[in-house]
Every structure is written in C-alpha cells, then in structure tokens.
Amino acid sequence: MLTEATDPIATRFIAGGTNLLDLMKQQVEQPAKLVDINRLPLSAITELPNGGLRLGALVTNADTAYHPLVQGRYPLLAQTILAGASPQLRNKATNGGNLMQRTRCYYFYDVATPCNKRMPGSGCGALGGYNRVCGILGTSESCIATHPSDMCVALAALEAVVQVSGPHGERTIPMADFHRLPGNEPHRDNTLLPGELITAIDLPAQGFAQHYTYLKLRDRTSYAFALVSVAVGLELTDGLITQARLALGGVAHKPWRRPAAEAMLVGQPAEPETYRAVVQSLLAGSRGYDHNAFKIELAERAIVQALSQALNRSA
Amino acid sequence: MTTTFPINPPAPAALLLPEPGPVTLHVNGQSIALTIAPWTTLLDALREHAHLSGTKKGCDHGQCGACTVLMNGTRINSCLSLAVMHQDDEITTIEGLAHGDELHPLQQAFIDHDAFQCGYCTPGQLCSAVGLLSEGHARTAEEIRELMSGNICRCAAYPHIVSAIQEVMHAQPLRP
Ligand SMILES: Cc1cc2nc3c(=O)[nH]c(=O)nc-3n(C[C@H](O)[C@H](O)[C@H](O)COP(=O)(O)OP(=O)(O)OC[C@H]3O[C@@H](n4cnc5c(N)ncnc54)[C@H](O)[C@@H]3O)c2cc1C
Ligand code: SF4
Ligand code: FES
Ligand code: FES
Numbered sequence: 001m002l003t004e005a006t007d008p009i010a011t012r013f014i015a016g017g018t019n020l021l022d023l024m025k026q027q028v029e030q031p032a033k034l035v036d037i038n039r040l041p042l043s044a045i046t047e048l049p050n051g052g053l054r055l056g057a058l059v060t061n062a063d064t065a066y067h068p069l070v071q072g073r074y075p076l077l078a079q080t081i082l083a084g085a086s087p088q089l090r091n092k093a094t095n096g097g098n099l100m101q102r103t104r105c106y107y108f109y110d111v112a113t114p115c116n117k118r119m120p121g122s123g124c125g126a127l128g129g130y131n132r133v134c135g136i137l138g139t140s141e142s143c144i145a146t147h148p149s150d151m152c153v154a155l156a157a158l159e160a161v162v163q164v165s166g167p168h169g170e171r172t173i174p175m176a177d178f179h180r181l182p183g184n185e186p187h188r189d190n191t192l193l194p195g196e197l198i199t200a201i202d203l204p205a206q207g208f209a210q211h212y213t214y215l216k217l218r219d220r221t222s223y224a225f226a227l228v229s230v231a232v233g234l235e236l237t238d239g240l241i242t243q244a245r246l247a248l249g250g251v252a253h254k255p256w257r258r259p260a261a262e263a264m265l266v267g268q269p270a271e272p273e274t275y276r277a278v279v280q281s282l283l284a285g286s287r288g289y290d291h292n293a294f295k296i297e298l299a300e301r302a303i304v305q306a307l308s309q310a311l312n313r314s315a
Numbered sequence: 316m317t318t319t320f321p322i323n324p325p326a327p328a329a330l331l332l333p334e335p336g337p338v339t340l341h342v343n344g345q346s347i348a349l350t351i352a353p354w355t356t357l358l359d360a361l362r363e364h365a366h367l368s369g370t371k372k373g374c375d376h377g378q379c380g381a382c383t384v385l386m387n388g389t390r391i392n393s394c395l396s397l398a399v400m401h402q403d404d405e406i407t408t409i410e411g412l413a414h415g416d417e418l419h420p421l422q423q424a425f426i427d428h429d430a431f432q433c434g435y436c437t438p439g440q441l442c443s444a445v446g447l448l449s450e451g452h453a454r455t456a457e458e459i460r461e462l463m464s465g466n467i468c469r470c471a472a473y474p475h476i477v478s479a480i481q482e483v484m485h486a487q488p489l490r491p
Pocket of ligand 2: 103105106114116117118124125126127134143144186
C-alpha cells in the first residue's frame with residue numbers, strides 16, 4: 001500500500017479529509033488516487049515506558065484534546081488543540097493530518113495567481129500582494145507563508161517526536177526537524193518523504209503541566225487561524241525558572257523556537273524585567289511585509305503576556 | 316485571456332475517471348443504496364442522491380457548519396468528507412431528529428426561543444447542538460458559545476440559539 005503512495009502527484013492518503021478535500025475542491029491538490037487510511041490500527045493513545053504518551057496518527061484532534069491523560073499531563077496540548085478550528089472539524093481532523101495541513105496563504109489557495117508552493121517557479125503572489133496572514137520570521141524570496149496549525153506549536157514546545165513508516169522502513173523525526181523553512185523549495189512543507197506515513201506522535205514525559213499557556217491572537221475570538229500565537233511551558237523551583245519552552249505560531253513556515261532564547265530564562269526570577277532580552281532573541285531577524293509588519297509588535301507583546309499568564313497559572 | 320506563467324499543474328489529461336459505483340449509507344436508521352462517483356461528498360450524497368435536502372450547503376469548505384450531521388452520534392461537517400468513507404457509519408441528519416410528529420427537545424426549544432430567522436443554518440445548528448449536548452463539555456453560556464462556534468448564523472440568531480440550548484441542557488436527561 002505504501003508504494004501506491006510514492007508518487008506525490010498521483011496518490012494521497014486521506015484521513016479526516018478536512019484539509020485535503022477542501023484543497024481538491026479548489027484544485028490546489030489534484031491527486032489521481034486517494035488511499036483511505038482510516039482502517040489502519042493507529043487510533044489509540046498509549047502510555048510509553050519512558051513516562052511519555054503516544055498519540056496515534058488517526059486519533060481525532062477532539063479525542064486527543066479531551067483524553068484524560070492529555071488533559072492531566074499535557075494541558076498545554078489540550079488547550080492548543082481546542083483553540084483551533086471548530087468542534088465539528090476537530091471531531092474529524094486527525095493528529096497526522098493536522099501536522100500535514102497546508103498553508104492558508106490566500107495565493108496558495110487561488111489557482112488564478114502565481115505561487116511557488118503550489119507551482120514551483122511561478123512566483124510568489126503574496127510577496128508584493130496582500131500578505132497580512134504571512135510570516136515575519138524565516139521567510140525567503142520564494143515564499144513567506146506560515147504553517148497554520150495550532151497543535152503543532154504545542155508539539156514543538158513539548159519537543160514531541162513524529163513516528164514515521166515508509167517504503168524504506170520506520171524512522172523518527174523530532175518536531176523541530178519535521179516542518180522546514182521555505183528556502184528555495186517552498187513546495188516542500190516538511191521533511192516527510194513521498195510514500196511515508198505518520199503512524200504516531202510521541203510526547204516526552206515532561207509535560208509542563210504546572211506552568212503553561214497557549215495565547216492565540218486572531219481576528220475573531222473563535223474559529224479563526226492565528227495571526228500570532230505563543231505556547232509557553234515553564235518549570236519553577238523557589239521562584240526561579242529551571243526550564244523554559246517557547247514556541248510561536250502564525251509567524252513562520254514552521255513553529256518558531258529558539259532554544260537560546262529559552263535558555264536566557266533559566267535561573268532567572270519569574271519577573272517581567274527578564275522578558276525583554278528573551279523577546280529580542282526569539283524575534284531577532286524578523287521582517288515585516290507591506291501588510292503584516294504589525295505582527296512584529298504583536299508578537300513582542302504576546303510573548304510577554306503569555307509568559308506572565310503561564311507563571312500565574314496555579315495548576 | 317491567456318496566462319503567461321504556469322500557475323497550476325495541469326490536470327492529468329488521459330486519466331481514466333473511475334465509474335460511479337455502489338455505496339451504501341445508513342441514514343436515520345435506514346440503509347440507502349446509491350450509485351455514485353467515488354469523489355462524491357457525504358453532503359452531496361445526502362442532498363443530491365438520497366434526496367435528503369434538509370442538510371444544507373453553505374460554503375462547501377468547512378467554514379459555516381450548515382452541513383453538520385451526526386456520524387455515530389458525533390457532529391461533523393458533511394461537506395469535507397467522502398460518502399464512500401462512511402459505509403460503516405450510522406449517519407443522523409436533521410430529518411432523523413424527530414420521532415414521528417414528536418419534535419426533538421432541541422427542535423421544540425428552537426421554536427420556543429425564536430432561535431432562527433431565515434432558517435438556513437438551523438438544520439446544522441440543531442445537529443451541532445445535539446452533538447454538543449452528548450459531548451458534555453459545555454456548562455455555561457460562554458462555553459456553549461465557544462463550542463457552537465462552528466455554526467455561523469447569517470441572521471445572527473446567536474443569543475436565542477444559546478438560550479434554546481441552555482433550556483434543553485438544564486431540563487432533562489439527554490437522548491442521542
Ligand atoms: C474552516 C477551517 C478552519 C480551521 N481552523 C484551524 C485552526 O484554527 N487551527 C488549526 O490548527 N487548524 C485549523 N484547521 C485545519 C484542520 O486542523 C486540518 O484540516 C486538520 O487537522 C487536517 O486533518 P485531517 O485528518 O482532516 O487531514 P486530511 O485532510 O485527511 O489530510 C491532510 C493532508 O495530510 C496527509 N495525511 C493525513 N494523514 C496522514 C498520515 N498519517 N501520514 C501522512 N500523511 C497524512 C494527507 O495526505 C493530506 O495531504 C481548520 C480547517 C478548516 C476547514
Ligand atoms: S507566500 Fe508561499 S504560499 Fe503564499 S503565494 Fe508565496 S509562495 Fe505561495
Ligand atoms: S457547507 Fe460544510 S461547513 Fe459550510
Ligand atoms: S437563521 Fe438565517 S442564517 Fe441562521
């Protein structure tokens with residue numbers, strides 16, 4: 001079955017269908033064949049010997065977010081999933097499909113306009129166009145799109161690991177390496193190879209269940225993609241930060257992390273004075289385009305806000 | 316008008332389109348045998364082929380909730396799923412909520428609370444509300460609003476929809 005799916009144009013896996021069918025109706029995706037993977041035994045959430053949790057690729061976003069072990073140990077992930085899409089969509093959308101969902105860049109969706117991601121070499125409609133939803137970090141001259149997932153921002157912060165099975169066997173991909181920056185190959189959203197199937201997502205034991213938050217800023221309070229979002233997980237001992245994770249959504253082609261910025265929080269008292277340098281480090285090199293320069297200041301403020309929310313949460 | 320740059324891969328030209336084939340759906344307690352193309356959405360299968368036109372098509376892109384139906388009791392958008400993927404599922408549409416002449420409590424509450432104007436979103440709102448109640452994650456009006464956000468009402472009947480749902484939520488034990 002996997003070999004059936006090795007031609008990227010000819011065949012696609014279909015899981016929930018909530019992104020793929022939408023893109024097929026728009027003629028952005030035109031697969032000749034669909035392989036329905038819903039009968040594969042990938043619908044379980046199981047505890048791992050190392051204290052972590054394995055989320056099957058076909059578990060729905062809703063079942064994942066409301067699972068007692070996710071709610072108890074990984075509330076950041078639960079909160080993040082529930083901030084995305086709508087209840088109906090989350091009931092259908094799967095964990096594997098969520099990782100693989102494609103950008104919401106308007107020009108990617110509009111087949112009457114050029115887009116290097118949809119049609120390599122045709123140009124980037126967003127660069128000189130209406131780029132309000134586009135990225136400010138890690139962009140390239142070829143593509144300034146963002147990855148739209150909320151769930152992936154939490155998975156990046158939690159340092160989840162993607163389990164993959166393909167024609168050449170099984171392998172694991174850390175979240176940090178799963179999605180990629182556009183460079184001059186924006187048609188490649190991620191590092192999954194043709195014919196490879198996501199089987200599960202593994203969460204490490206460390207869940208940051210005491211001090212966490214997901215702050216999602218968008219044009220309406222529900223059922224909209226993030227303009228800027230921030231996932232925070234902190235560990236504290238005697239008022240000092242001992243471990244910190246920070247990931248941004250809505251600003252880049254992948255969930256945006258800089259471990260060096262996180263390290264600046266460690267050993268520091270949990271106070272706003274600490275944040276300024278962290279913000280600068282995390283957003284260093286950001287660049288606004290005609291319609292999205294507001295995202296830089298929005299991100300600065302969102303990071304500070306999210307850090308204080310995470311600290312004040314008493315679980 | 317001609318385009319000077321290639322913007323989209325051409326559709327595979329000589330591709331043989333699969334013939335329509337047999338698909339059996341289980342809708343509102345009845346089995347319905349259809350002969351449909353494999354790319355037919357659940358929504359189009361219900362409306363155009365099974366002639367159950369109570370389920371509405373608003374956006375056809377998962378953005379409005381007008382097409383909401385229940386799949387084994389769980390609410391989904393029927394526009395973003397293929398009929399052929401649901402042959403083992405029990406589908407409930409708006410036509411299946413009432414028992415004979417006896418309306419579903421939510422249907423009665425929508426009437427009592429004047430929870431619609433044009434009525435176009437209403438079948439989706441009702442199926443969604445049935446799903447909301449059985450999921451059991453909403454307690455407050457605030458939570459109902461958030462967990463009904465997948466259903467857009469162009470007439471903005473939102474406050475009345477919330478109060479209709481609240482009444483049923485607080486009134487009685489739920490039936491699926
Ligand atoms: C109106 C609307 C609003 C939305 N809002 C949000 C939002 O606010 N936040 C958010 O994060 N998301 C949002 N979404 C996106 C939604 O989360 C995704 O559509 C969903 O997660 C995709 O999952 P799926 O199972 O339906 O994928 P499918 O549509 O079935 O597949 C998507 C892609 O993934 C591939 N794929 C699926 N499973 C696997 C696998 N196991 N291995 C390899 N490849 C696979 C498919 O081949 C396809 O290319 C929204 C969607 C809609 C329609
Ligand atoms: S930003 Fe990327 S996705 Fe958007 S038009 Fe440019 S190349 Fe396409
Ligand atoms: S018609 Fe399905 S969500 Fe609008
Ligand atoms: S009653 Fe008209 S759209 Fe809701």
